[in-house]
Amino acid sequence: MCAPGCRFLRSDTTTESWIGNSGPIARYLRGQTIFVEGDQARWSYKMIEGAVRYSRILPDGHRQIHDIFLPDDTFGLEPAGTFSGTAEAIGDVVLLRCPRSCIARQSEQPDLRQAMMEMLSGSLSAAQDHLTMLGHRGAKERVACFLVYLTKGEIFGADRPLELPCGRQDMGDYLGLSLETTCRAITDLRVSQIIAIPNRRQIIIRDLPRLRGIAGI
Amino acid sequence: MCAPGCRFLRSDTTTESWIGNSGPIARYLRGQTIFVEGDQARWSYKMIEGAVRYSRILPDGHRQIHDIFLPDDTFGLEPAGTFSGTAEAIGDVVLLRCPRSCIARQSEQPDLRQAMMEMLSGSLSAAQDHLTMLGHRGAKERVACFLVYLTKGEIFGADRPLELPCGRQDMGDYLGLSLETTCRAITDLRVSQIIAIPNRRQIIIRDLPRLRGIAGI
DNA sequence: CGGCATGTTGAAACGTTTCAACGAGAGTGG
DNA sequence: CCACTCTCGTTGAAACGTTTCAACATGCCG
Numbered sequence: 001m002c003a004p005g006c007r008f009l010r011s012d013t014t015t016e017s018w019i020g021n022s023g024p025i026a027r028y029l030r031g032q033t034i035f036v037e038g039d040q041a042r043w044s045y046k047m048i049e050g051a052v053r054y055s056r057i058l059p060d061g062h063r064q065i066h067d068i069f070l071p072d073d074t075f076g077l078e079p080a081g082t083f084s085g086t087a088e089a090i091g092d093v094v095l096l097r098c099p100r101s102c103i104a105r106q107s108e109q110p111d112l113r114q115a116m117m118e119m120l121s122g123s124l125s126a127a128q129d130h131l132t133m134l135g136h137r138g139a140k141e142r143v144a145c146f147l148v149y150l151t152k153g154e155i156f157g158a159d160r161p162l163e164l165p166c167g168r169q170d171m172g173d174y175l176g177l178s179l180e181t182t183c184r185a186i187t188d189l190r191v192s193q194i195i196a197i198p199n200r201r202q203i204i205i206r207d208l209p210r211l212r213g214i215a216g217i
Numbered sequence: 218m219c220a221p222g223c224r225f226l227r228s229d230t231t232t233e234s235w236i237g238n239s240g241p242i243a244r245y246l247r248g249q250t251i252f253v254e255g256d257q258a259r260w261s262y263k264m265i266e267g268a269v270r271y272s273r274i275l276p277d278g279h280r281q282i283h284d285i286f287l288p289d290d291t292f293g294l295e296p297a298g299t300f301s302g303t304a305e306a307i308g309d310v311v312l313l314r315c316p317r318s319c320i321a322r323q324s325e326q327p328d329l330r331q332a333m334m335e336m337l338s339g340s341l342s343a344a345q346d347h348l349t350m351l352g353h354r355g356a357k358e359r360v361a362c363f364l365v366y367l368t369k370g371e372i373f374g375a376d377r378p379l380e381l382p383c384g385r386q387d388m389g390d391y392l393g394l395s396l397e398t399t400c401r402a403i404t405d406l407r408v409s410q411i412i413a414i415p416n417r418r419q420i421i422i423r424d425l426p427r428l429r430g431i432a433g434i
Numbered sequence: 435c436g437g438c439a440t441g442t443t444g445a446a447a448c449g450t451t452t453c454a455a456c457g458a459g460a461g462t463g464g
Numbered sequence: 465c466c467a468c469t470c471t472c473g474t475t476g477a478a479a480c481g482t483t484t485c486a487a488c489a490t491g492c493c494g
Binding site for chain 1: 273275276277279281283295296297301302330331333334335337338340341342344345347348349351352353354393433434
C-alpha cells in the first residue's frame, strides 16, 4: 500500500486482454478533444502514446484536471451512460478504442470482470489520494508528489531526465494551484538542488530521497 | 447529472438486495472504530442509523475525511484485500454487516454485479466532485455545498431544521478547512440570513436558492 | 527575424491557518 | 437544583501562503 497523497491512477492490474491489445487505433493531435463531459459513452480507451488530460470545468472558469493518462492507462470504463468529464490530448496521442458493447460482452468472463472492478476501485483510491493532497498539502509538496508519481518507481538521474507530460498550466490545474504558484514551487525545488531543469519539458532529479521526503513519500 | 463540486457519495442504485436487508446487525457507540486503514477487509456494511466517517490520517497529523456515510449508504465494497481508510462512528451507529465471501458469491448474479459496479463508479464520481471542490472553492462555498448535499434534495424550512451528522471539526476535515474557518463560514451564512442556527447540531435553511447559488448549485 | 505561446519573477491583495481567549451547552455529582 | 467540569463552538489578531495582475524572459515555429 502506498502512503497518502501519493497514489495516482495507474492500471496496476494487467488488463492487456481487455481489448486484446488489438482494435481500432485512433490518433489525436495536440489539443484535440477525445470526448466532452455529458457525451454518450460509446468507447473505452487504452493509451498507447502521448498524454491525455481528463478534466471538468467549473462555473467560475477554473478547470480541475482529475487525471493525466499515460501509456498503458485505460480510461472511459465507467458504467455510466455519459462521461462525467472531458478528455483532451495534451500532445499528439495514439490510443486503442474499444466499443462499450464489446466491453460489456467481454465482461461476462469473470477474471476480466474482476480486473475491471479492480481498476475502477484503483481509480477510486487514486481519487481519494488526490483529494487528500488537495485538502492538506502545500504547493511544494504537491509538485514534489506529482514528480514522484511521474517516475512510476523508475530511476531517473542526471543522465536520464524525466519527461513532463504537460506544461505548467496543466500541472497547476491537476494540483489545484495557479500556474504561477506551480512555477514558483518548481523553482524552489531547483534552487534547493533537488531538481534541475534542462528545458521546460524535462526535469532532472538530483535528490530523489529529498524529493520523496517533501512529497510525503 | 449533477453540477461539479456537488455530487457526493450516495447509493443511488437501489441495492437493497445486496444483503437482502437482512443479516447480522452491528452497533457502535459514538467514537468507536469500525475498521482501520490496512485492516483485512472481512465485511461490507450498510448503514441503518447514525453517521460514519471514512478518513485517512496524514503524516503531519491532519485528517482528511473522504466520506460521511448516512442511512442507506453502503461502504466497504472495494474489491481490495485491505481497507484504504479508517471508518469510525460519529454518533451511535446501527448497521448491517455482510461477509465479503457472501458478496463475492452474490456477485455471480449479473444485475447485482452491475449494481455494485455502478455504486463503485458513483463513488468515483463523487470523489472527483469532492476533489474539484477542494481544488478550487473557497470556505463559504464549501460549507454551502456540504449543507446542500445534506438536504439530499428534500425541503427544509424554518419548521424543519436540517440535522447535522457531525460537529465542526469533522465538517472541516471533510471540507479541507480548519475548524475555525469552517465556523467562520457558517457564521457568514448566518449573518447573511441564509441560514439560522438554533443549536449546534441543527441548521435552518432560510434561503435555499441563495445557498445553492453559493454552493455553485 | 518576428510573432506567439509558454515560462518566470515581482509586489500587493486576499483568504486561510494558527494560536489564544472566551462562551455556551450537556452531563455529572453533590 | 445548582455548580462543576468537559467538550464543543465562536471570535479576534497576527502570521502565513496562495492568488492575482503585471512585466519580462525564453523558446519554438512560421
